[in-house]
Amino acid sequence: MFTELRLALRPALVLLIGFTLLVGIAYPLAITGVAGLLLPAEARGSLIVVDGKTIGSALIGQDFAAAANFHPRPSAAGKGYDASSSSGSNLAPGSKDLADRIAASVQALRHEGVLGAVPVDLVTASGSGLDPDISPAAARVQAVRVARARGISPMEVEALIVRQAKGPLLGILGEPRVNVLALNRELDRISAPKTAKSGG
Helix, strand or coil: CHHHHHHHHHHHHHHHHHHHHHHHHHHHHHHHHHHHHHCHHHHCCCEEEECCEEEEECCECCCCCCCCCCCCCCCCCCCCCCHHHCCCCCCCCCCHHHHHHHHHHHHHHHHCCCCCCCCHHHCCCCCCCCCCEECHHHHHCCHHHHHHHHCCCHHHHHHHHHHHCECCECCCECCCEEEHHHHHHHHHHHCCCCCCCCCC
16 A cells, blocks of 8 residues: 555655756756846846936836836835835725825825826825826926926926827827836936935
């Protein structure tokens, strides 16, 4: 009986160990190595380094609260933009809490001087809570505030948004977008804010 059991278990254990080594170790190492050779920046997390200091990732949103910066989408991740607690709010479309939060966000934007229609991505969080991008429309409604805070013309800010905007992937996948961190970095290159920055 034990001999039969051993004979039955042996091929199963050999397959388990073999596939663990192949699929669990060799394959991930090979893919990581190829990615590191072909796309080194992306393989390291698309980190953005300035003067030897990592200031963020092009893939992960972060909070920019100052008037002189473009603001990202709201975040429901942890206490906000917490990469260790990536999450959406999980509130239903008919939720009163969601409606109240959106109304408060719209009111805050009106207080900043935003007129007309408010782009939905400025008042709703993404599924991850870490979306690094906003729509070009969401960037444009912030242009007057940013220009005023930096002492530059709204036309300069609008031109910057146009330069930073990216179209859908392969022309068909996704929506036009602007990376908030990249946009704020470009702003810093052309103009320092009139007051000290906060956030980001």
